[in-house]
Amino acid sequence: xxxxxxxxxxxxxxxxxxxxxxxxxxxxxxxxxxxxxxxxxxxxxxxxxxxxxxxxxxxxxxxxxxxxxxxxxxxxxxxxxxxxxxxxxxxxxxxxxxxxxxxxxxxxxxxxxxxxxxxxxxxxxxxxxxxxxxxxxxxxxxxxxxxxxxxxxxxxxxxxxxxxxxxxxxxxxxxxxxxxxxxxxxxxxxxxxxxxxxxxxxxxxxxxxxxxxxxxxxxxxxxxxxxxxxxxxxxxxxxxxxxxxxxxxxxxxxxxxxxxxxxxxxxxxxxxxxxxxxxxxxxxxxxxxxxxxxxxxxxxxxxxxxxxxxxxxxxxxxxxxxxxxxxxxxxxxxxxxxxxxxx
Amino acid sequence: xxxxxxxxxxxxxxxxxxxxxxxxxxxxxxxxxxxxxxxxxxxxxxxxxxxxxxxxxxxxxxxxxxxxxxxxxxxxxxxxxxxxxxxxxxxxxxxxxxxxxxxxxxxxxxxxxxxxxxxxxxxxxxxxxxxxxxxxxxxxxxxxxxxxxxxxxxxxxxxxxxxxxxxxxxxxxxxxxxxxxxxxxxxxxxxxxxxxxxxxxxxxxxxxxxxxxxxxxxxxxxxxxxxxxxxxxxxxxxxx
Amino acid sequence: xxxxxxxxxxxxxxxxxxxxxxxxxxxxxxxxxxxxxxxxxxxxxxxxxxxxxxxxxxxxxxxxxxxxxxxxxxxxxxxxxxxxxxxxxxxxxxxxxxxxxxxxxxxxxxxxxxxxxxxxxxxxxxxxxxxxxxxxxxxxxxxxxxxxxxxxxxxxxxxxxxxxxxxxxxxxxxxxxxxxxxxxxxxxxxxxxxxxxxxxxxxxxxxxxxxxxxxxxxxxxxxxxxxxxxxxxxxxxxxxxxxxxxxxxxxxxxxxxxxxxxxxxxxxxxxxxxxxxxxxxxxxxxxxxxxxxxxxxxxxxxxxxxxxxxxxxxxxxxxxxxxxxxxxxxxxxxxxxxxxxxxxxxxxxxxx
Numbered sequence: 001x002x003x004x005x006x007x008x009x010x011x012x013x014x015x016x017x018x019x020x021x022x023x024x025x026x027x028x029x030x031x032x033x034x035x036x037x038x039x040x041x042x043x044x045x046x047x048x049x050x051x052x053x054x055x056x057x058x059x060x061x062x063x064x065x066x067x068x069x070x071x072x073x074x075x076x077x078x079x080x081x082x083x084x085x086x087x088x089x090x091x092x093x094x095x096x097x098x099x100x101x102x103x104x105x106x107x108x109x110x111x112x113x114x115x116x117x118x119x120x121x122x123x124x125x126x127x128x129x130x131x132x133x134x135x136x137x138x139x140x141x142x143x144x145x146x147x148x149x150x151x152x153x154x155x156x157x158x159x160x161x162x163x164x165x166x167x168x169x170x171x172x173x174x175x176x177x178x179x180x181x182x183x184x185x186x187x188x189x190x191x192x193x194x195x196x197x198x199x200x201x202x203x204x205x206x207x208x209x210x211x212x213x214x215x216x217x218x219x220x221x222x223x224x225x226x227x228x229x230x231x232x233x234x235x236x237x238x239x240x241x242x243x244x245x246x247x248x249x250x251x252x253x254x255x256x257x258x259x260x261x262x263x264x265x266x267x268x269x270x271x272x273x274x275x276x277x278x279x280x281x282x283x284x285x286x287x288x289x290x291x292x293x294x295x296x297x298x299x300x301x302x303x304x305x306x307x308x309x310x311x312x313x314x315x316x317x318x319x320x321x322x323x324x325x326x327x328x329x330x331x332x333x334x335x336x337x338x339x340x341x342x343x
Numbered sequence: 344x345x346x347x348x349x350x351x352x353x354x355x356x357x358x359x360x361x362x363x364x365x366x367x368x369x370x371x372x373x374x375x376x377x378x379x380x381x382x383x384x385x386x387x388x389x390x391x392x393x394x395x396x397x398x399x400x401x402x403x404x405x406x407x408x409x410x411x412x413x414x415x416x417x418x419x420x421x422x423x424x425x426x427x428x429x430x431x432x433x434x435x436x437x438x439x440x441x442x443x444x445x446x447x448x449x450x451x452x453x454x455x456x457x458x459x460x461x462x463x464x465x466x467x468x469x470x471x472x473x474x475x476x477x478x479x480x481x482x483x484x485x486x487x488x489x490x491x492x493x494x495x496x497x498x499x500x501x502x503x504x505x506x507x508x509x510x511x512x513x514x515x516x517x518x519x520x521x522x523x524x525x526x527x528x529x530x531x532x533x534x535x536x537x538x539x540x541x542x543x544x545x546x547x548x549x550x551x552x553x554x555x556x557x558x559x560x561x562x563x564x565x566x567x568x569x570x571x572x573x574x575x576x577x578x579x580x581x582x583x
Numbered sequence: 584x585x586x587x588x589x590x591x592x593x594x595x596x597x598x599x600x601x602x603x604x605x606x607x608x609x610x611x612x613x614x615x616x617x618x619x620x621x622x623x624x625x626x627x628x629x630x631x632x633x634x635x636x637x638x639x640x641x642x643x644x645x646x647x648x649x650x651x652x653x654x655x656x657x658x659x660x661x662x663x664x665x666x667x668x669x670x671x672x673x674x675x676x677x678x679x680x681x682x683x684x685x686x687x688x689x690x691x692x693x694x695x696x697x698x699x700x701x702x703x704x705x706x707x708x709x710x711x712x713x714x715x716x717x718x719x720x721x722x723x724x725x726x727x728x729x730x731x732x733x734x735x736x737x738x739x740x741x742x743x744x745x746x747x748x749x750x751x752x753x754x755x756x757x758x759x760x761x762x763x764x765x766x767x768x769x770x771x772x773x774x775x776x777x778x779x780x781x782x783x784x785x786x787x788x789x790x791x792x793x794x795x796x797x798x799x800x801x802x803x804x805x806x807x808x809x810x811x812x813x814x815x816x817x818x819x820x821x822x823x824x825x826x827x828x829x830x831x832x833x834x835x836x837x838x839x840x841x842x843x844x845x846x847x848x849x850x851x852x853x854x855x856x857x858x859x860x861x862x863x864x865x866x867x868x869x870x871x872x873x874x875x876x877x878x879x880x881x882x883x884x885x886x887x888x889x890x891x892x893x894x895x896x897x898x899x900x901x902x903x904x905x906x907x908x909x910x911x912x913x914x915x916x917x918x919x920x921x922x923x924x925x926x927x928x929x930x931x932x933x934x935x
Contacts, residue, residue, distance in 0.1 A: 220445060
C-alpha cells in the first residue's frame, strides 16, 4: 500500500505559527498585570488589586463558561443566563442566613460546611431551573436567533420579578462567615481571605472543566459538537441530550457564581444577574463564543482591567472593559480563541 | 439475492423552497459497492443526507435492514449501523486524530485490532495520531474521515466523493481501503465523479438526473456502454 | 394623496384602518377631546413612543437586528436638548442645536457599533449594544457634574411652549403654550413616522427585508449586507434621538430613569412585538395600547391586589410593582403564539 505523499515539512511550520498564535492571548494576562504594576506604582496596592482582579475574573468566568458552551454547542444565545446568577445568590444566601449559627462562630469547619451547603442548594435549584428554562423558553425557538433573544430576555424579566415575589422587593445584606472575614497581610499588602478563596475555587473549577473537556468522552463530544454538531449526530450521538446536560451544568455554575458574587459584594439584588450579564457578554465575546479557555482568559483580563482602572480612575471602570473589548475585536474580530465552525 | 440492505421508495426532499429530490427509488444490495452517479446538482449529496437524516424526507420511505428509518433521528440511524463520510469530510479540526477516531466509536472504546487494521490501511494517520486534525493535508483528512466511519463495524457506509481533489496516489490508497472494507462484508453507497474509480470499485450503479434515479443496473454494463453513458450523464465518462 | 403620504403602504385591513384613524383623530384633537393635564401628557407620550418604537421596528422588524441600545440613542437626543438648554439658555436655537447634536452623536455611535459588530455576526450586535448601552448609562450617572447624575437635569424651554403662555380660548378649551408644545410634538412625530414609512417602502427598505430573509443570498446577489445593516442602524438611531429630543422638550426634564433605563428598552421591545414586527403600523398600535395600559392598568392592579389581600401569594403577584412580570409573560407568549402581533393578526383575518 502506498502512503500519501508526505506533507510533513509544511505541517511542522503551520503548527509552530499556530502554537504562537494560540499562546498570544494567554500572554495578555501577564502583560496586563505588568502594565498594571507600572501604572499603579505602589507594589502593595498593586498586589491587592491584582488579587481582587483575579478573584473577580474567576467569578465572572464561572458565570460565563456555561453561556459560551451553550452558544457553541447549539448556537443558542441565552440572554436569560443572568437570571440563574440572581436565583443562585438568593437561594444560597437564604441557606447561609438560615445557618446563621454555623456562620456566626469562628469555626472553619462549620463555616465551610455552611457555605458548602449553600452552594449545593443554589446549584441544585439553578440546575433544575435551567432544565425547565431550556424546555419552556429555549427549546421552542431553536435556530431562530431573533426569537431566542426576545424570549430569553422575557424569561429574565419574569424570573427577576419572581425573585421579588418570593424574597420581597429589597436587597438583602449579608456578612461573610467569620473565618472568611478580614484580610491577611502579605508583603505589606492586605489581601482579603475571601478573594483568595474565590481565586482558588475558580482555578480548581477551570482545571476540572478542562480535564472533563480534554480527557473524557463526553468532553470530546462537547468539543466536537461545538465545531460541527451535525457530524457528531451522524456519528451516533444524541447531541440534544448533551446540550441539555451542558445547559443544566452551565445554569448550576451560574448559580454558584451568584452565591460567590453575593458573598463578595455582601449584598444581593434581583437585578444583580442582569448587571453581571454585561461583563459576562464582554468576556464571552472577547474570548471567542464557544471557547471555555477563551472565556477564562477574557474573564481574567476583564477582572484585572476593572480593578486597575477603578483604582486609577474610578469612573472609567466599566468603560475600560468596553475599550478592552473594542481593542480585542479590532485585533481578532471573532475573539481571542475563535472556535472553528465547520459550515 | 437477498433483500437489499437499504431501499428508498419515492423519496421526496425539499431544501428551503427548493424541491430537490423528486421521487428517488434506489436499492443498495448487501455486501456490494453501489455507485451513485450523475452530473453535479442532480441530488446525489441530498440523497445521502436524506438517508442519514440530515435532511428529512418530505414523503416516501427509507428502509434500512427491513426497518423504516424515514423519521428516525440522525443519531439513531448511525447507531442502527450506518456510517457517513460527508462531502466536506466533517473532520473536527480542533481535535487530534486519535480523538476524531475515538468519536467514531459511539458504543465504546476503539478496538485495538480494528485500529491496527485501519492504521495499516492509512499509515499517515498513525504518523499524526496525536496531532490536531486541522493540520492534516486534504488527502489525510479524507482518510481520517473514512477511517473514522469505519472505526466501528457498520453495515452500510455512505461515502460522498472521497477522491475529490486528491492526488492519484492517495486515490489508490482510498480505493484499496474501500475494497478491504467490502471484503469484510460491508455494503457501500458511494458518490463518485471519478469514473475510473467508479469502474474499478462498483458492483452496481444508479444514475441520477433531476432529483430522480433514471437508470440502475450492473456497473459493468454501464462501463462498457458509451452510448448509455452519453445518454444518462450527457457525456462519456471515458473522456475523464 | 393619502396613499402617497403612506408611501403606498396601506393598512390592508378594515379594522386596522379604523383603529389607526381613531388613534390619529384622538391624538390630533387630544387637547380638545380630553380634559386635564394627564390625558394630554399621555397623548404626548404616545406620539413620542410611536416614533421611538417605529424607529426600532426599522431595525428589528425590517432589518432583523436586535439592539439593546435604542434607549441610549433616545437618551442622547434627550440629553442633547437638556444640555443645550442648560448651557445656551432657553430658546429655540438651544432646542435646535440640542436636537441636531444629539442626532449626530447617535449616528456616530451607531456607525461605530455597527461597523464593529455587524461585520462579524448579527448576534454580536445584540450583546455589544447591551454592553455599550449599560456603560453609557453608568457614565451618565457617574459624571453628575455634567449630566446631573441620577437626579437628571431640569431646564427651561422657550416661554411660548409653556403653560405660562396664554393665548385665549378656542372651542371651550383654554389655549396655552402647553398645547402649542403638544402640537409641536404631534406634528414632528407624524412627519417622522411618515418618513419611516417612506424608508421601509423604498428600494432600501426592500433590500433590508431581503437581507433579513436570507443574508447569504443577499450577499451572493451582490448587496453589501453590512453596509445596509449599518445604514439602517444609523437611521434608526437618528430617529430615536429626535424622539428623545421631543421627549425632553415636552417634559422639560431628563434623567436616567426616564430616558436611559433598561426598563424602557424592554417597554420598546414589548410594544414592537405586541403591535407587530415589520409592519410600522404595529408601532402605532403597540405604543398606544402599551402607554394606555401603563397609565391606567397599574391602578387597576393596585385595587385588585388590595381586593385579594386575604389570599396568600396572589396579592404579591398582583402588586402594581409586579407589572413588569406580567408584561414579561405576555411578551414570551406573544413571541411564541403571536409573532406577527396585532397588525399581523388583523391582516390575516382579512385575507382568510
